[in-house]
Amino acid sequence: MGSEKESHDLDEDGITVGSLIVAAIPFLALTVGPLFANRLEPRILGLPFLLAYLVFSVLMTPVFLFCADRLRKR
């Protein structure tokens, strides 16, 4: 285990567990979420619930990625 300090491709990005967890939220919302969101009602701004849920998740993704970016070690 002596080579633990050896430089590594991902080290420079400072990816932390926190940043991964924050980014996992929109990821799961879009890949697993549809299982629970496949409904027509309640309609939101006229959109069927499923579409409204997906649009909301997509719109929130930049916010989560921004937070993930802040959580990187720099």
Next chain:
Amino acid sequence: MNSLVALLIIFFVIIGTIGFGIFGVRKVRMSPSQFILGGRSFGIIFLWLLSAGEIYTSFTFLGAAGWAYGRGAPAFYIICYLTVSCITLFFYFPAIWRIAQRHGLLTSADYIGHKYRSPALGFLAALVGVFFLIPYITLQLTGIQILLQIGGYGTINSPAAAGAAFALIIGFVWISGLRGAAWASLIKDALVLAGVIFAGIVLPIHFFGSPKGVIDAVLKVHPNWMTLVNGTGNYGTVWFMSTVLLSGLGGFMFPHAFASNLAAKSPDTIRRNAMILPLYQMMLLLVFFAGFTALLVHPGLTGAAADQSFMLVVQQHYPPWVLGIIAGAGCLAGLVPAAAQILAAASLLSRNLFRVREEKLTSATRLWIVVMAVLAFGLWFFNGASLVGLLLISYSGTTQLFPGVVLSLRKQPPHPISVTTGILIALAILAGFAFAQVTAFYGVHVGTVALVANVVCLFVVDYVMRVRKGGSGHQKVETEVRT
């Protein structure tokens, strides 16, 4: 007369954009890195334009509306998968960019071959990249043909016209490389945005008072159109989730998408682009509204014909100049990505499959651009699948590179043989499903089934090889040397 006005506008839109692209690169010397990657100098605006330009293709313009028209809720997967792509890109691509920059790597296959120190694996990656990009290029041609056919009001020979438009774009990318494509994206994106706003806001308001009105009207006729219907096998919730995952992970494995990210100026540019790109998905919401409107105004199109849905509405209810502008924007949406895709495929052929030396790389890549174009055109001639159908074939194959690319960044990457076995098994499974004409396995997209087999196989083979070598692991695949 109508057709003349519309076709002339389409013609000037295409020529104007190509002229603008060539003007943008008039003083640039075309070294291989300049030709293929725009000299790795794209800042956030250029990278965003190019990524958005590559993502918003004929498929977005016609295919997404076609699915909203022909299938309803399954079409929603399209707004999800690119977002999933961006989330993963944010984490793994900056590291790849640094390695590529340090070692002068130009293509996705360069990266894989270099990182695994396996020219054979690089060769396989190039082969997969080129082979599965062809349906995507075919898709662009199909889109352009549909637009010219509708723009000509049925008066012209549309395959010939599409061929002519395609020849123009080949000439364009031959001259200007990736930087020219990025410049052309500038005009293309602006026009497509205008076209989509017209189709997704003006059309619904014209016919139903508001976008909400369209949804209400669709639900009256097709109560199940806005939710996923389970039980029928295909296109249920499981299909939806597996397709989002498959397309999401594979999104940036395409040779052209990989190249556009390598063309970024810095890792931060890639991360910033990944953050803002999902917002661009909202344009697709408007495309869905256009498809829903067409479903009620012009019902009865089935199969691949659904891809013509909203353009037919525009043709029948609006003056020819409106049709000309929208069809012109749509043609650009096919031509600009086709240019970037053909360039990426040609660079894989010249650099990775035929290993041309650096000094001759630009001219060899130009030669392969022509060959690829002829090939794609030939295949297109014999094809009848819908736009989304073509896209899903492309994604099924291309995504199989994802495990190898991402795992290459681990401290101890897997052995190249295990990655190769995984890809080959996945391709065999895809070929089997394709032969049996099966698109979903217990509701799961076949590409995702192949991806799971790929990953399982990769880990099993890697484990076996480690055990046989006596625990301490196989050769260190790479120790990075800093310069």
